[in-house]
Amino acid sequence: MSASSRTPLLKRIAERVVGPDFAKVIWKRIEIIGDVAIIRKSFDVPTEVYKSIGEEILREIPYVKSVWLAASPVQGFERVREYIHLAGERKSETIYREHGCMFKVDFTKVYISPVLGFDHIRIARIARNGEKILNMFAGFGPYSIIVSKYAKPVYVVSIDLNEFAVHYARINIEINRVEAYNDIIHGDALTITSSLNEKFDRILLPYPDAFKDAFKVALDAVKIGGYLHPHLFVEAPNKREALHKAYETVSTYAQSLGAVVEPLGGHVIRGVAPRKYHVTVDVVVKSKTKNVL
Ligand SMILES: C[S@@+](CC[C@H](N)C(=O)[O-])C[C@H]1O[C@@H](n2cnc3c(N)ncnc32)[C@H](O)[C@@H]1O
Incomplete structure (x- = not known):
């Protein structure tokens, strides 16, 4: 070369x-x-x-x-x-392809980052058949649709506050023929989640800026033995330390809310500034007090 x-x-x-x-x-x-x-x-x-x-x-x-x-x-x-x-x-509207799925998006109106592509398929591979899944920050639908294709959930509920994200998620669910078990709600996941009156097997929280508020709400809405996938920012000298610190942060925060979670996996999605990383971790909820909220 x-x-x-x-x-x-x-x-x-x-x-x-x-x-x-x-x-x-x-x-x-x-x-x-x-x-x-x-x-x-x-x-x-x-x-x-x-x-x-x-x-x-x-x-x-x-x-x-x-x-x-x-x-x-x-x-x-x-x-x-x-x-x-x-x-x-x-x-600015185009067709984006990822992991065998097609997504219509206008990148000037909805969040899109191919960097998340690895995490979309990672979650789809971890999820099990027959789960009830909640995606609190669904965007144009990539996690929800890819997990629907790979893991055969009972259903996936997707929430997003951006009306354009909801518009494209609805279109994408049809394009990818997973409408039979996908529901999309336009609104604030921080308030809607508890009004669903449902306990989920798995909750995705792909919005690091809202980590604390979203985690609290998700902890309340997940089953004991269910899984949470929070995203968060952590400051650390390198990627390995960042992942370790993310586990610590999530476990300590869960504890402060009266819950015990056990880390299972996760990865660093990207560096966002010198010594600052966007990380996601997978945790299983071992126990929690009756009402987290
Ligand atoms: C980082 S993006 C999500 C990315 C998307 N899951 C993906 O894989 O491409 C965060 C999303 O959260 C939505 N959002 C922000 N605050 C929200 C809230 N309170 N409730 C629901 N959605 C919210 C934004 O509109 C945005 O689509």
Whole structure:
């Protein structure tokens, strides 16, 4: 492999199109969602610079029809970014494929991150046939749909506060033909969960910003012997320590709520800042006081 072919594609394109100075400071990753390419804006590089990079991406990656610049961090409870159209068709709705499932999404309206793909299938493989599953922060439906395909649950209840996420989750449940055992609720999982009056075998909590509030609610709604999959942020010097600290944090927090949980597994989803990680852990609920809430 030559030195140049080892250089990330985006950097090679930037060196060619806008010169080495800009190439040095741009983000190196191109995120592909269906037939759309997304690149992230570096704070100190003007938007105009990215326009010609966008045109070049269209030429270099033939199946890409549209290129967008992610111009802000994820924000709001919906966890979406601000986007600027750079090149190609001006469309933000696309078909994203993951683990044999198809998802229609508009990435400007709903949270989407291919980095979660590994966790989607990991959960689907852990889940057992015949479970009642709750997904408190379902987004456009990837956990719920992939687990439905792989694990044959009795049913999956998905909740999301973002109306667009609910809109796409409904479409995706039909596209993937799992509507017979999937229910979607638009609203606040922190209040809706307890009003369901149901005890679940497994609850997914894929929203690290809401870890504490969501965990408390989920602990109340899970069966003894059931499983919780909280996501949380932890500060640690490295990934191994981060996972260890996440186990500790979840166990200690459960204890403070009168419950005993046993860690089973988990993994670091990504680094979000120096010494800060987004982690998910799997725990089984061994005991809890009657009312956690
Ligand atoms: C990190 S995203 C979920 C990602 C999704 N599960 C996936 O795998 O792509 C967090 C989601 O939680 C939703 N959300 C935020 N606060 C909420 C709440 N209180 N109740 C229900 N959903 C909420 C957001 O709209 C967003 O879709």
